[in-house]
Every structure is written in C-alpha cells, then in structure tokens.
Amino acid sequence: MDSNDAVQHEETPDTHGAYPRLSDQQIEVLSVCGEQRKVRAGEVLFMEGQPCSHFFVVLSGKVAIVEGYGVDQRVVHVHGPRSFLGEMGLLEGQTAFFTGVVTEDGTILAVPVSELRGLLASEPALGDLILRAYLMRRSELVGRGAGFRIVGSEFSPDTCRLLQFAARNRLPHHWIDLEKDRQAEALLNRLGIAPSETPVVILGGDKVLRNPDSAELANALGLRRPAPEADTRDLLVIGAGPAGLAAAVYAASEGLQTTVVDDEATGGQAATSSRIENYLGFPAGISGAELAERAVVQASRFGAEINVPAGAVGLERRDGHYVVRFDDGASAASRTVVLATGARYRRLDAPGIEALEGLGVHYAATIWEARRCRADPVAVVGGGNSAGQAALFLARQSLPVYLLVRGGDLGADMSRYLVDRIERHPRINVLLHTEVREVNGTNWVEFVIVEDNRTGERRTLPVRALFVFIGAVPCTSWLAGVVALDSRGFVLTGQDALPACDEDEWGHLDRIPMALETNHPGLFAVGDVRSGSIKRVASAIGEGAMAVRLLHQRLREVGATVPR
Numbered sequence: 001m002d003s004n005d006a007v008q009h010e011e012t013p014d015t016h017g018a019y020p021r022l023s024d025q026q027i028e029v030l031s032v033c034g035e036q037r038k039v040r041a042g043e044v045l046f047m048e049g050q051p052c053s054h055f056f057v058v059l060s061g062k063v064a065i066v067e068g069y070g071v072d073q074r075v076v077h078v079h080g081p082r083s084f085l086g087e088m089g090l091l092e093g094q095t096a097f098f099t100g101v102v103t104e105d106g107t108i109l110a111v112p113v114s115e116l117r118g119l120l121a122s123e124p125a126l127g128d129l130i131l132r133a134y135l136m137r138r139s140e141l142v143g144r145g146a147g148f149r150i151v152g153s154e155f156s157p158d159t160c161r162l163l164q165f166a167a168r169n170r171l172p173h174h175w176i177d178l179e180k181d182r183q184a185e186a187l188l189n190r191l192g193i194a195p196s197e198t199p200v201v202i203l204g205g206d207k208v209l210r211n212p213d214s215a216e217l218a219n220a221l222g223l224r225r226p227a228p229e230a231d232t233r234d235l236l237v238i239g240a241g242p243a244g245l246a247a248a249v250y251a252a253s254e255g256l257q258t259t260v261v262d263d264e265a266t267g268g269q270a271a272t273s274s275r276i277e278n279y280l281g282f283p284a285g286i287s288g289a290e291l292a293e294r295a296v297v298q299a300s301r302f303g304a305e306i307n308v309p310a311g312a313v314g315l316e317r318r319d320g321h322y323v324v325r326f327d328d329g330a331s332a333a334s335r336t337v338v339l340a341t342g343a344r345y346r347r348l349d350a351p352g353i354e355a356l357e358g359l360g361v362h363y364a365a366t367i368w369e370a371r372r373c374r375a376d377p378v379a380v381v382g383g384g385n386s387a388g389q390a391a392l393f394l395a396r397q398s399l400p401v402y403l404l405v406r407g408g409d410l411g412a413d414m415s416r417y418l419v420d421r422i423e424r425h426p427r428i429n430v431l432l433h434t435e436v437r438e439v440n441g442t443n444w445v446e447f448v449i450v451e452d453n454r455t456g457e458r459r460t461l462p463v464r465a466l467f468v469f470i471g472a473v474p475c476t477s478w479l480a481g482v483v484a485l486d487s488r489g490f491v492l493t494g495q496d497a498l499p500a501c502d503e504d505e506w507g508h509l510d511r512i513p514m515a516l517e518t519n520h521p522g523l524f525a526v527g528d529v530r531s532g533s534i535k536r537v538a539s540a541i542g543e544g545a546m547a548v549r550l551l552h553q554r555l556r557e558v559g560a561t562v563p564r
Contacts, residue, residue: 018136021082022057026126027109030057033119034111044069045085045100045108049148049204051222052096054110056085061106067146069099071206076146078103084130088138088293091117091131091300094222095203097147097172120301131297138170138293147172148221151187152199153179154372155443158211159199160358165214167368168265168272169308170293171221214264214309215328223308232321233257234555235548236334238312239475241268242537243527244340245295246544252302254548256555259332260304261324263311267292268342269472269528270537272364273386274393278415279537289366291537312341313478315523320558322523335560336551339479339491339518339525340544343472343535348381352439353466360445360465365390373398373465379448381436382469383407388418390467395427402461404434404450406470439466474529484519490531493518509557514550516543522554 022030034054039045039061046052048069056063058079065076065085076098079085085100090113102108111119120127141147150166152159154177166173176184178198185195191208193200201209203220218224235251237244240262251258265271273288296306314325315337322337345363347353353361362369365380370393378398380391383405395401403422410430411419422428431450437458438449445466451458474489484492484500492500493516500519501512509521516524524547527533527540 018133030111033115034109036109039102039108040105041102043102046096048096048099049207055116057109058083059107062104064101064103066099066101088134141172145174149174149202151176157358232333233259235336237338239340239342240266241342242270243540243544246541247338247547248299248304250545250548252304258304260306261310262308264309266296274365275389315482336522336554338547340527341475341529343474343528345469346471346473348468350436350439356441356445362467365467376464378465379463380467384413385415387469388414391428399427401428403430405432406435408432486531491525491529492531493525516547
C-alpha cells in the first residue's frame with residue numbers, strides 16, 4: 001500500500017484546546033520570521049527519530065501526524081488550515097516522536113525554531129497559546145502511550161530502568177511487554193532481535209538501541225547538548241529540581257547565560273510526587289511532574305539551556321572560574337555555580353529488598369509505578385507528606401494500601417489535611433509502630449514481613465509493591481573535601497560556612513559569605529541540599545530565586561557585565 005494512502009484520515013476535531021487555530025494576526029506575526037512553501041500530498045515535513053528545525057503552520061491543505069511511519073503506522077492527528085504542528089519536544093530540542101506527512105496539497109508556513117523561541121518571549125499571547133497547546137499535547141501523548149517503543153520483560157531491571165527514565169523525563173513512549181504483549185515476538189522476529197538481547201528501544205521506524213544506558217538514550221532523543229568548557233557561562237546550575245529550575249528561570253529572564261544539568265531528570269524529588277496540594281496558586285493541586293515540566297518550559301523560553309542526564313562528578317576553581325566535570329568526561333566552566341542537587345529518599349535496610357529494587361520496590365509514586373501495580377495490594381513506608389500523598393494516589397486503584405509508619409502519631413510529620421484524608425479513606429490501612437523486616441519474591445515483590453516495634457510481633461502482608469519514603473540523604477558525595485558540609489552531608493552556607501572559608505579566597509573581598517553562599521565565593525547552595533533548609537517545594541523555589549539576586553554581586557566582583 002502506498003504510504004500516502006495509509007495516512008488518509010478525516011480531520012480530527014479540536015480536543016480540549018490542544019489543537020487551536022491561529023488568527024490572521026498571529027499568522028502575520030509568524031510570517032515575519034518564516035517563509036511560505038507549497039507542499040504536495042505525500043511530502044514528509046519531518047521524520048520520527050530525527051531533529052526538526054522548523055515550526056510549521058498549515059495555511060491550506062492537510063498534514064497528518066503519523067506514528068511508526070512506513071511500519072505499522074497509525075495516524076495520531078490531522079491538522080487543517082490555521083493549525084500548527086509539533087509538541088513540547090520541538091522547543092526542547094528533542095528529536096521528533098512522530099512523522100509529519102502532507103495528505104492534501106496546500107501551503108505551509110515554516111518558521112525556524114530559533115526564531116520561534118524569540119517570538120515566544122516577545123509575543124506573550126502567541127507564546128501562551130503555543131506553550132499551552134504543546135503542554136497539553138505532550139500530556140495527551142504520554143497518557144495514550146504513544147511515541148518510541150521499549151520492548152522488554154517486566155522482570156528485567158534494565159527494562160524497568162528504561163521505563164523509569166522515560167517516565168521521569170515525561171517522554172512519549174510505549175512499552176511492549178515481552179511476556180504478555182502478542183506483538184512482541186513478531187516485532188522482534190522482523191527486526192532480527194533475539195529475546196535474550198532485550199530490552200531494546202525502537203526509534204523512528206526500525207532504528208534499534210540494544211539495552212542503552214540513560215546517556216545513550218538521551219543522546220538519541222536529543223535531550224543532551226554539548227557544554228564546551230571554552231564557553232564560560234554566567235551561571236551553571238547543578239540539579240534540576242524546583243530550586244535549580246527557579247534559579248534558571250530568574251537568571252535567564254535577567255539575561256544571564258544559564259545552563260542547567262541533572263544526572264537523571266528534571267523535577268528532582270518533587271517530580272516523584274503524585275500531587276502537591278499546599279503550593280501557593282494551585283488550589284486543586286498539581287503533580288510534581290507537571291510542575292517540573294512547566295518550569296522547564298519557562299526556563300527554556302527565557303533561553304536557559306537544560307541538559308539531562310549529565311551527572312556532576314567533580315568541581316574545581318580555575319582562573320577565577322568554576323569548572324565542573326561530568327560523568328561522561330565532559331566539563332563546563334562558569335563564573336558562578338548554584339548547587340541544587342537536592343536529596344534522595346534513603347534506601348530501606350531489609351533483607352531481600354536490594355534484589356527487588358525496580359521489581360516492585362520503588363522510591364517514587366508516579367503514574368508509571370501506579371500502572372505497574374494495577375489493582376494489586378501495595379505497601380507504603382514513611383510518615384511524611386510524600387508517603388501520605390503516595391498512599392492516597394495509589395489507593396485510587398490498589399486494594400488495599402498499607403501505610404507503614406515507624407512512629408505512633410501519623411500527624412507528627414504529616415500535614416493535617418493529608419492525615420484527615422488518610423484516616424477517612426476506606427482503602428488505606430494505617431499501621432503505626434510498624435517497620436519492614438523482610439521483603440520476599442522471586443522475580444517480583446510477593447510479600448513483606450513487618451514487625452510491631454513495641455511488641456516484636458510479626459505479620460506477613462501479601463503485597464505486590466513496596467513504596468519507600470523514609471527521610472532524605474543529600475546528593476553531595478561528589479563535593480566531599482571541596483565544599484564545607486555539615487555532619488549529615490548537607491552544604492553549609494552563610495555564616496555557618498564562615499569557619500571553613502580560606503583567607504586567600506576571601507581576604508580581598510572584604511565580606512563574609514552571603515546567605516546562600518558556601519565557603520567559596522560565587523558558589524551557592526539552594527533547596528534540600530542546603531544545611532538548615534525547609535524541605536518544601538515553595539521554600540526551594542524561593543531560595544532559587546534569592547540565589548540569583550545574590551550572585552549578581554559576585555558577577556560584579558569578577559568584573560562580569562551584568563545585564564540590567
């Protein structure tokens with residue numbers, strides 16, 4: 001069958017604002033930076049798995065968005081006149097997850113993406129329309145399981161790792177379960193891949209990555225960009241959680257050349273939260289992943305460069321600047337650095353748990369983990385807000401949910417509104433004074449043994465998943481011996497860092513460290529990684545914004561040109 005025949009489709013109606021029509025005035029604004037082109041049916045505007053350099057507006061004719069073009073293809077949407085193509089990945093420099101095929105002769109307007117970014121900042125109404133539609137499209141695509149394919153067994157830790165990476169970075173993807181999906185065997189046979197070679201990632205038709213690590217997959221999808229050391233930037237933010245993204249937004253909006261890196265995904269620990277309900281301005285709550293995605297868009301809109309994954313492994317002073325080394329051997333230089341590496345949930349120490357991490361043992365409760373639990377019973381360990389939100393989120397489909405709390409008061413470390421909901425929820429069983437003593441299962445969690453820490457009585461809970469939220473460990477092992485840390489490994493700032501300051505570094509400045517500054521001038525720490533910080537999203541964002549105000553002073557000290 002001819003490829004063009006296979007994508008004939010009636011125009012899809014507007015869906016909840018994800019596919020709006022542009023006005024004559026908006027098209028006129030875009031036309032200043034673009035060019036009109038005649039197109040014919042069958043012409044491919046952009047290809048799945050390849051970068052797209054232009055933003056397209058359909059002036060006349062029709063364009064289909066096709067998944068798996070040429071191989072088991074499926075039409076995702078058809079754009080008619082006044083529609084614009086693309087989704088969030090276009091602005092973030094990612095490769096296309098779909099193919100754009102002209103299905104009816106017409107005219108399109110092609111605007112270089114580099115020009116589009118400028119328009120988003122200078123034309124707020126147009127920018128809001130495009131960004132809102134792109135956010136909704138990305139959410140829709142992720143929700144329906146569209147995008148690149150991951151083929152592998154649910155019992156494979158590497159399959160779980162790839163699925164988690166895709167989910168944490170909010171990438172459109174579809175999992176083909178080696179054991180349960182009927183199309184898995186046929187697909188592998190057609191590609192000449194043995195089951196023993198899985199997991200594999202299939203991009204752009206038949207491009208196959210065999211068990212790629214996170215960096216390889218990120219490179220293939222366009223998530224990573226080179227950060228040459230020779231290009232000394234104004235600010236390098238290490239960590240893309242709420243604090244780091246806030247610093248990026250405020251710095252980039254003030255004209256500072258800003259780069260953000262993270263070793264796993266944007267959003268940090270907050271992105272693993274199913275719901276944040278006590279953040280100002282969101283009375284209905286917002287998921288951590290959605291908050292992170294909006295922040296990334298905002299930072300990118302102001303010109304910040306975001307690289308994921310890029311794990312920092314070393315930091316040194318060189319010629320008055322800071323040079324950060326990364327796990328892939330690359331390095332980047334900057335006049336100032338903001339440390340926003342945050343903290344990770346502590347691993348639970350119980351026999352059998354290590355072998356089942358990723359196979360039913362989770363340290364996050366997002367849609368991806370919830371889908372894997374289906375309606376099976378689960379257990380949540382912890383007494384803080386994250387554990388409470390996870391229990392409520394999982395209770396939507398799992399029956400029952402056991403909330404295991406070491407202490408005797410659920411309200412000791414948890415917000416009152418969560419306590420009230422949990423105590424009233426018919427599917428949540430709260431077990432106080434309870435600790436996990438053993439985790440069992442062959443290829444997956446099958447049951448856990450818990451103990452009452454007052455009586456020593458043990459019982460077995462038949463659960464298929466265990467979610468752990470028990471305290472935080474700062475991500476500062478790579479900073480030991482370089483930056484002053486407290487006894488728990490958190491970064492000291494302000495007057496707390498003063499005893500560790502070197503006279504050679506500070507003597508000529510005639511000042512002490514500023515509020516968020518470490519024992520090195522121009523090196524700041526914000527959010528959960530900072531000693532004495534309040535572990536809340538709102539305070540982390542506030543510290544990120546405050547750090548930008550302070551680092552302007554440092555830039556003036558080193559003679560850097562500070563934008564107004």
